Amino acid sequence: MSMLRRILKMRALSSTAIRVYVLGTFMLGMLGVLSAKLWHEQVTNAKKWSDRVRKSSSVTVRIPSVRGEIRDRNGITLVANRSSYGVDFYLPQMLEGYRELNGGKAPLVNYRTTRDGMQADVKVADIVEIVNDTVIQRFEKLKLARDYNAGQLERHFRTNEHVPFSYLEDADFKTVAKISENDMGLPGVEISLRPVREYLYGSLASHILGYVGAPEDINKLADSKDFNFYQPDVQGRSNVELAFDQYLRGKPGRRVLERTAKNKIGAELSRDEPTPGSNVYLTVDARIQTIVERTLKQAGVGRAAVVVVDPQNGDVLAMASVPNYDPNIFIPKISAEDYERLDDDATDPLVNRAVQPFAPGSTYKIVSAFAGLLGGLAPSRSYSCAGGVTIGNKFMKCWIAEKGGAHGPLNLVGAIKNSCNAYFYQWGRDAKLINYEKIGDALGLGMKSGLPLSGESPGILPGPRWLAAHGQSIQEKSWGHIANTAIGQGSVLASPLQMAMVCATAANGGTSYSPRLISRLVDSAGEDVRDEQGNLVVPVEPTVRASLPSMGFSAAEIEAVRLGMWKVVNEAGGTGAKARIKGIEVAGKTGTAQFWRKQGSERIKDNHVWFLCFAPYKNPKYAICVMIQGAKSGGGVAAPVAHKILSESLALEGGYAPKIAWLDPLHGNLSQISEISLKEEGGIGTLVATTFKGMDQKPGIRVASVDEETSDHTVGPDRSSGTGGRDAARPDVRAAADARGRVTKPNFFQRILGAGKSKNNPTTPPTPGHR
Numbered sequence: 155m156s157m158l159r160r161i162l163k164m165r166a167l168s169s170t171a172i173r174v175y176v177l178g179t180f181m182l183g184m185l186g187v188l189s190a191k192l193w194h195e196q197v198t199n200a201k202k203w204s205d206r207v208r209k210s211s212s213v214t215v216r217i218p219s220v221r222g223e224i225r226d227r228n229g230i231t232l233v234a235n236r237s238s239y240g241v242d243f244y245l246p247q248m249l250e251g252y253r254e255l256n257g258g259k260a261p262l263v264n265y266r267t268t269r270d271g272m273q274a275d276v277k278v279a280d281i282v283e284i285v286n287d288t289v290i291q292r293f294e295k296l297k298l299a300r301d302y303n304a305g306q307l308e309r310h311f312r313t314n315e316h317v318p319f320s321y322l323e324d325a326d327f328k329t330v331a332k333i334s335e336n337d338m339g340l341p342g343v344e345i346s347l348r349p350v351r352e353y354l355y356g357s358l359a360s361h362i363l364g365y366v367g368a369p370e371d372i373n374k375l376a377d378s379k380d381f382n383f384y385q386p387d388v389q390g391r392s393n394v395e396l397a398f399d400q401y402l403r404g405k406p407g408r409r410v411l412e413r414t415a416k417n418k419i420g421a422e423l424s425r426d427e428p429t430p431g432s433n434v435y436l437t438v439d440a441r442i443q444t445i446v447e448r449t450l451k452q453a454g455v456g457r458a459a460v461v462v463v464d465p466q467n468g469d470v471l472a473m474a475s476v477p478n479y480d481p482n483i484f485i486p487k488i489s490a491e492d493y494e495r496l497d498d499d500a501t502d503p504l505v506n507r508a509v510q511p512f513a514p515g516s517t518y519k520i521v522s523a524f525a526g527l528l529g530g531l532a533p534s535r536s537y538s539c540a541g542g543v544t545i546g547n548k549f550m551k552c553w554i555a556e557k558g559g560a561h562g563p564l565n566l567v568g569a570i571k572n573s574c575n576a577y578f579y580q581w582g583r584d585a586k587l588i589n590y591e592k593i594g595d596a597l598g599l600g601m602k603s604g605l606p607l608s609g610e611s612p613g614i615l616p617g618p619r620w621l622a623a624h625g626q627s628i629q630e631k632s633w634g635h636i637a638n639t640a641i642g643q644g645s646v647l648a649s650p651l652q653m654a655m656v657c658a659t660a661a662n663g664g665t666s667y668s669p670r671l672i673s674r675l676v677d678s679a680g681e682d683v684r685d686e687q688g689n690l691v692v693p694v695e696p697t698v699r700a701s702l703p704s705m706g707f708s709a710a711e712i713e714a715v716r717l718g719m720w721k722v723v724n725e726a727g728g729t730g731a732k733a734r735i736k737g738i739e740v741a742g743k744t745g746t747a748q749f750w751r752k753q754g755s756e757r758i759k760d761n762h763v764w765f766l767c768f769a770p771y772k773n774p775k776y777a778i779c780v781m782i783q784g785a786k787s788g789g790g791v792a793a794p795v796a797h798k799i800l801s802e803s804l805a806l807e808g809g810y811a812p813k814i815a816w817l818d819p820l821h822g823n824l825s826q827i828s829e830i831s832l833k834e835e836g837g838i839g840t841l842v843a844t845t846f847k848g849m850d851q852k853p854g855i856r857v858a859s860v861d862e863e864t865s866d867h868t869v870g871p872d873r874s875s876g877t878g879g880r881d882a883a884r885p886d887v888r889a890a891a892d893a894r895g896r897v898t899k900p901n902f903f904q905r906i907l908g909a910g911k912s913k914n915n916p917t918t919p920p921t922p923g924h925r
Contacts (some may be wrong), residue, residue: 170522175749212423217407220349221387222431224363224394224402226440227673229470230814233363233395236350238486239325241333243289243316244383245281245311247342252284254427255340260284264313281311283740288339296332298322299898301891315360317372317384323486347764348385351395353481357819359443359505362436362473362671363483364393367886391484391885393506394434397606401675401683401691404431432481432683435674437469440814445802446472447817448490453795453830454843456823457783459507460799461649465658465768465777467696468667471604471803473651477503477822487888509603511647512781514746515788516573517764518642520656523715524565525593526585527707533566533714535584539576545633552576573729573744573917575641582640582895583633590639591617596700597656597666599648605671613652616708636815643747653766654779660739661721661768661777663700664712688742719743720771732832733767735801742767742796744788751784751824759826760784769800776803785827794830798841880905 212226224233253260263280266273278532282304293299300322310319322329330345341485351366366388372378375386387406390399439644445462455476462472477499483492496503507767527533537560542551552575561574569577594600600615614620616639622629629635638644646657651669659666675683675692702712719741722730730742745764750757763785768777779795785791824872829844 181459182492185468197381203359210411211355211756213411213413214380214606215383215411215427216381216385216411217409217425218385218387219404219406219428220430220680221351221366221404222402222433224434224436225756226438226443227471228439229435230440232354232359232436232440234352234354236352238323238348238350239330240346240348240486241322241325241329242344242346243285244318244344245315246346247358248289248340249279249281251341252288255524256489260394260619263308267310269507281741282307284340285882285898286894289343292336292339294897296331296336298332301898302895304891304894305888307894307895308510316374316378316382317386318344318644324350324370326601330700336680336905346385350605350709351388351485353438353485354816355814356438356482356816357478357480358447358548358814359438359473360478360481360819361475361508362607363481364395365391365885366395367391367484367487376607377406392608394436394606394709396608398432398434398672398675399527401432402434404678405429406489418859426766430678432675432677434672437464437471437670437673438473439471441806441812442472442799442803443474444812444814444817446474446799447478447800447814447820449795449802449841450476451817451820452826453827453841455782455785455791455827456821456825458795459510459781460795461508461650461654461779463654463658463669464801465661465774465778469673469696470669471776473506473508473671475505475818476506478499478820479503480819484885487886488865489888490890493885494730497753500824503819505823506557506607506609507783508779509605509610511649512762512783513646513649513747513749514642514653515747515762515764516575516641517653517656517743517745517766517779517788518646518648519570519573519578520644520660520715520719520743520766521593521597521599521641522582522585522640523570523718524597524707525564525589525703527586527591527711527715528593528705529873531566531581531584533711534567534580535571536563537580538563539574539575542636543574545579545637548634550575550579560664565715567718567721570715570743571721571725571728573722577770578640579633579637581854582636585636585640587617587630587636587639590618590636591615592705596702596705597652597659597775598668598699599652603651603655603669605651607671611650614645614647620645640805645736650764650781653781654777657743657766657768657779658774658777659702659714660715661774663709663716664707665698666700668697668699668704670696671836680797688925696900700764714729714772718743719766719768723767729789730765730793731796732789733765733768733800735769735804736799738769738804739771740767740769740800741792743770746787749783753824756825760824761786763788763790765789765791765796767793767796767800769804776800782827784824786829790829791827794832794841799831 220845221235223231225231247259261280262278263276263285267276268274285307290299302321326730333343333345343408353360353363369375369386369389372384372386378384387403390396390402394400405428408426408895410423414420414422442462446462450458450460458476460472460474461470463470469581479496539552539554542549552561553573561572561576564572564574564577566581569581594615594617600613600620601609602612616635618630619626621629635644639646655666655669674693677683685691703709720739722728722744723733723740723742727852729744733740733742743766747762747764749760749762760783763782765780765788766778768774778800780792780796782792782795802812825845826841831842831844833840833842835924853905
């Protein structure tokens with residue numbers, strides 16, 4: 155019995171020991187797991203928890219990236235960045251500081267909003283009252299207060315509170331120094347330093363360069379939630395600035411600022427500097443661009459466009475449009491007053507006329523010549539001009555009939571030289587409209603160029619395809635339609651850029667290049683930028699659109715067109731004599747498209763005049779298109795302008811060095827120019843314009859010119875004004891001050907004379923910091 159008890163007792167002790175052992179093992183295991191977890195969190199995840207602690211005790215501020223430069227083909231910087239100091243309001247910090255000073259209270263205001271599809275009234279802090287009663291009062295004492303738009307401040311507070319509100323832009327040294335030295339009453343007033351765009355030569359190439367502005371919706375930006383306070387990059391709004399925006403923009407930087415125990419912003423803890431964007435190199439030569447814009451100013455033209463290209467590769471060497479603008483007025487924002495002035499200007503300075511469509515007039519006879527040759531007509535084909543041609547029941551006049559004359563029998567070369575309408579009426583009929591479409595496609599007519607320019611129009615190539623698309627296929631066999639097309643009127647519309655490329659194709663012997671405006675794209679390390687596949691973003695080689703010899707043209711046929719253009723300038727009776735340059739063989743073609751502009755109830759003659767040219771004849775270096783609105787004739791007005799541009803451009807190889815300097819905008823006007831003459835002055839001439847007088851510009855009054863080559867009947871009124879697409883969407887406009895934002899009091903003289911504008915001149919102020 156005792157033995158049994160002893161056995162049972164031993165078994166009980168053994169069971170207890172096992173339980174203790176198991177429990178101890180389990181507890182040791184749990185301690186091990188806990189230790190491993192602690193080690194994992196403290197060692198492996200140390201950075202994560204450190205970042206979280208730092209985030210709760212710091213704030214991050216996005217530093218805008220530094221935008222890349224835009225340079226000409228020779229490396230001359232046209233667009234750069236400058237340091238700009240401003241005064242920003244960090245509104246959440248201001249509100250928090252105000253509540254601390256006022257027992258946790260702040261004034262409230264109601265505003266209507268939509269929640270779940272229903273209108274609702276919401277109470278929010280009246281940020282305008284807070285700013286006006288505290289910060290603005292301090293600004294007033296320092297005589298630094300500026301009127302602002304209070305409604306804009308309210309919207310900014312409700313929708314973009316993490317983005318600083320810009321109160322002062324381009325602040326000068328005295329302003330920044332005073333703010334740095336004084337307590338502004340609330341936290342959240344910061345002097346900021348940011349790069350802003352600077353167009354170094356004013357209006358030079360403004361219709362190529364474009365301008366920048368703030369992003370339209372910051373909340374849609376990919377990194378908008380990655381920072382406590384967000385200072386956005388500017389974005390391209392037009393032209394090259396817009397088209398190459400993704401490359402010009404660099405990578406942003408980051409500031410980490412201390413958040414104190416009292417939730418105030420303290421010292422800067424760390425800073426990562428932004429990475430600059432890539433630099434864009436244009437094909438434009440700043441010297442030739444300067445020559446072009448200076449010539450247009452000297453000529454006094456109020457609405458015009460000029461394009462200069464290299465006929466050997468399609469590079470655009472210069473492109474100008476009159477009127478133009480200074481892109482610097484958009485930086486950092488354009489005032490409402492200045493934008494209204496630009497927007498309401500009847501001559502529309504925001505339109506780039508170089509890529510807008512106009513009736514090209516007789517310059518289109520070069521296209522007609524190629525169309526006929528493509529259709530099998532020989533350069534020797536003869537047609538007779540008896541002062542016009544009867545088409546159906548209508549006698550369509552040649553321009554020479556206005557002088558009581560006739561050209562008689564002509565071949566293609568003679569018809570180009572004399573710009574004979576009657577010849578091309580008949581030539582176009584036999585060429586067939588389909589060949590106008592084929593050659594137009596080869597030359598890039600009726601389509602956009604693909605250049606990085608805003609607002610470009612494709613123009614109209616009124617061949618069978620266009621007629622069918624507009625329900626006018628019946629016109630394909632119409633001699634009247636073909637006759638008007640043959641002389642560049644009727645439905646035909648082409649831009650100065652397109653006609654410059656037509657001229658370049660004739661100049662180089664039949665290679666039709668696509669125009670090119672960008673020569674290189676180089677990153678901050680000096681390397682050419684490549685895409686994801688490793689290909690250059692900007693190819694080195696020019697793009698050939700078409701080769702006329704490959705289309706069946708013989709060298710003799712192309713030379714016949716070139717010879718006709720040579721005779722236009724160099725032979726007696728040619729319509730382009732004013733383009734002659736001593737010692738240089740110039741070839742060209744004039745054009746005058748009749749047009750009337752409405753002015754109230756009146757119709758004012760407002761011809762669009764053209765001149766195409768290339769030189770030197772045997773080895774062309776430049777092909778030029780000049781188009782001027784509001785002039786008498788291509789030979790009398792456009793040709794002298796081309797002469798001066800060509801003369802100075804050719805002189806560059808001889809050491810001529812035009813000064814590249816700041817250019818004020820070329821302002822538009824509606825004046826009518828009857829003639830431009832060239833006064834020789836030491837090799838570089840001066841242009842002198844003569845305007846119409848009296849009734850010369852009224853409908854029905856015709857003042858004949860020796861080179862006027864179009865007839866009034868060929869185009870109706872109000873066609874091809876060219877004022878189509880603008881350079882860009884609406885820019886950043888600085889809102890005018892409203893009632894609650896008018897915080898400045900005019901002095902005695904301002905009350906009597908009106909408040910004047912002050913222009914800030916930024917200089918280097920103290921290091922920016924939080925106040």
